[in-house]
Amino acid sequence: MQTRLFFTGIFSAVLVFTALPLHAQAPAAPGGPGAMPSPKNLQVLPKDISHQDLIKTMRGFTGALGVHCTFCHTMGDFASDAKPEKQIARTMLRMTQEINEKYLSQVNVADAQPEQKQVSCGTCHGGHEIPAAFVPPPEPARGAPPAGGPPKA
């Protein structure tokens, strides 16, 4: 009986620990067991963002750029601005917000699906640290402009 309880205890402790990033909703009781520290250095994202939304946003960054958290963050200190990549990411956040709010909000293409109406980090980065240069496929022979380029006006 004692042993069984002991193991159940360990098991739930592990479960709680591994499930923490998904379940911990900020603001957790300050200083309580398993409490996530509130963000100290948000300059672009809303200061009252929930822990869940913050981590979702961060996972969006890693997926969009094909990187790990440490691409932008100093190990063990997420609030630190020591890495230039983090500052670039803030510029990118502001740029992406402005593209969506200022420009794409004026456009409403009927064929565009909801997820196609806005740009995100992944629209440009496509899983790369630096967006790949787009090289259009070679033109089909038929209808191609004559060698030497299009006729000059």
Ligand code: HEC
């Ligand atoms: C592409 C760069 C980038 C990547 C990758 C990234 N982050 Fe961030 N992170 C940022 C930026 C930028 C901020 C600050 C946002 C702001 O100023 O509003 C931030 C803020 C944070 C904060 C808040 C820190 C504080 O106290 O202010 C946490 C926690 C965090 N990130 C966790 C993570 C985790 C966990 C990962 C990996 C899953 C991750 N980040 C990946 C750029 C990144």
Ligand code: HEC
């Ligand atoms: C409109 C296209 C576009 C969007 C949207 C975009 N980026 Fe970028 N990003 C670029 C380009 C282009 C560069 C390279 C700029 C340069 O080197 O001058 C870059 C560079 C970066 C870098 C530096 C990479 C390195 O190797 O140092 C980071 C970090 C970054 N972007 C993060 C983000 C994040 C996070 C988002 C979403 C919030 C985002 N970007 C959205 C186009 C974009």
